[in-house]
Each structure stands twice: as C-alpha cells, then as structure tokens.
Amino acid sequence: MLARSIVSSSLLDAIAAEHRLGSAQTLTGFKWIARTPGLVYGYEEALGYCVNPQAVRDKDGITAALVGCRLAASLKQAGRSMLDLLDDLAVRHGLHATAPLTFRVDEAEQITAALRRLAGAPPSSLGGSRVREFVNLMDGYLGLPPTPGYRLETERGDRVxxxxxxxxxxxxxxxEVVEEVAGREQLANAKAAAAARLTQIKQELTACLGL
Incomplete structure (x- = not known):
C-alpha cells in the first residue's frame, strides 16, 4: 500500500495503479500515514518519506536520502538524471504540479473569518474549470477523522x-494542477501551462478568502 496525506500530490495514486498496488490517503502527519495497513511507502508534501516501514515506520529522512542517492547513482550510470525520471512520470501520468499558498495572520479570528467566507461563498470555478466538488473536511472526508478545512476539486482534476x-x-x-502531456516534446508547454494555472488559482483563492 502506498500512502499519502490528503494535501499531497495525487501522482502517487497513479503510480500505485500502474503497478497494481493499493493507495490510501490519510490526515496530515506521519502519525496517520504510519498507521496505514500494509504500508510499503508513505510520503507527505512537507518532504517527509517512509521508504522502509519494516525498519522505521515513521518519517525517515536518513533512509530516504540513501535510497535517493542509490537511485541517482544508477541513473547517472545510464546517462540520465532524476529530473529525467520525473519527466517520464509526467508523460505516463500527466504533469502533476503543486504549490503552497500560506497566509500568516495576527489574530486567529482572521483564519476563522476566511474559512467562513469560503464556506459561505465557495468559488464556482478555479483555473478556468468548474468546481465539481467542495468538501468540508469536518464531515470526515473518505471516512477519515474530522479535521478543520475544505477540499475543492475541479472538473479538470485540479485540487485545493x-x-x-x-x-x-x-x-x-x-x-495541485494536472496537465496532460502528449509526449516529451510537449513537456515545456505543459510545465508553463501548469505554472500559469497555479498562479491563477492562487489569485482566485486569495480573493475568495478575503486575505
């Protein structure tokens, strides 16, 4: 089972499906990821990895670094790089581009008010695509324990x-935005389109939150 937190890239799900493995989503934090039954690999977007749960069933940067070095060395022998490997994944599964948008506030009430504005008037579209799903995470998304926040997904498959x-x-x-890639020659265009859409969604979300 490959596991990720609900705020991490859905590319892991596509990789799992390609290899006929199960995938699971958890709440943020390795205390949740590590509880996934049958865990083989887990990660979250804040650069946390569990690559050998049989030895360390937790965030394990040391083992992850060793695995990464071994992978980089084998690719170098083949005249390739880890960036080439990421491009391979983009061609097979679409370009998955992610970005954070963080607002530091002086008063906790500002956060409460922003979430209230979002819940009261959620956007009908983001990045030029209709929002098809707006979920209150307090309702227990995917059967997970309730947690404050909201999840939005567009018809194009972009997610916030x-x-x-x-x-x-x-x-x-x-x-997270997902851009289809017809072939390696289209990668540059796909990356530019994904970056532009992330910028657009940031602007739209900022306006919606009133921050």
Missing part, C-alpha cells in the same frame, strides 16, 4: 485543500 495550521497562526492552502 485549505486548512488552518495546527502549530502556527497560519492558513495553509495546498494546490
């Missing part, structure tokens, strides 16, 4: 999760 930080006076937004 908005949630208050559990440790700092911040409202955190996690953006």
């Amino acid at each position: 999760v908005v949630r208050p930080s559990g440790t700092e006076p911040k409202l955190k937004c996690y953006l």
Whole structure:
C-alpha cells in the first residue's frame, strides 16, 4: 500500500495503479500515514518519506536520502538524471504540479473569518474549470477523522485543500494542477501551462478568502 496525506500530490495514486498496488490517503502527519495497513511507502508534501516501514515506520529522512542517492547513482550510470525520471512520470501520468499558498495572520479570528467566507461563498470555478466538488473536511472526508478545512476539486482534476495550521497562526492552502502531456516534446508547454494555472488559482483563492 502506498500512502499519502490528503494535501499531497495525487501522482502517487497513479503510480500505485500502474503497478497494481493499493493507495490510501490519510490526515496530515506521519502519525496517520504510519498507521496505514500494509504500508510499503508513505510520503507527505512537507518532504517527509517512509521508504522502509519494516525498519522505521515513521518519517525517515536518513533512509530516504540513501535510497535517493542509490537511485541517482544508477541513473547517472545510464546517462540520465532524476529530473529525467520525473519527466517520464509526467508523460505516463500527466504533469502533476503543486504549490503552497500560506497566509500568516495576527489574530486567529482572521483564519476563522476566511474559512467562513469560503464556506459561505465557495468559488464556482478555479483555473478556468468548474468546481465539481467542495468538501468540508469536518464531515470526515473518505471516512477519515474530522479535521478543520475544505477540499475543492475541479472538473479538470485540479485540487485545493485549505486548512488552518495546527502549530502556527497560519492558513495553509495546498494546490495541485494536472496537465496532460502528449509526449516529451510537449513537456515545456505543459510545465508553463501548469505554472500559469497555479498562479491563477492562487489569485482566485486569495480573493475568495478575503486575505
């Protein structure tokens, strides 16, 4: 089972499906990821990896670094790089581009008010695509324990999760866009289109939150 937090890239789900493995989403934090039954690999967007749960069933940067170095070395011998490998994944599964949008506030009420505005008037579209799903995470998304925040997904497959930080006076937004790639020659155009759409969604979300 490959596991990721709900704010992390859905590319992991596509990779799991390609290899006929199961995939799971959890709440943020490795205390949740590590509980995934049958875990083989887990990660979250804040650069946390669990690559050998049989040895360390937690965030494990040391083992992840060793695995990364071994992968980089084998690719170098073949005249390739890890960036080439990422491009391979983009061609097979679409370009998954992510970006954070974070608002630091002086008063906790500003976060509450922003979430209230979002819930009261959610956007009908983001990045030029109709919003097909607006979920209150307090309702238990995917059967997970309730947690403050909202999840939006567009018909194009772009995704936004908005949630208050559990440790700092911040409202955190996690953006992901998916751009289809017809072939390696289209990668540059896909990356440019994804970057432009992320910028557009940031602007639209900022206006919607009133921050």
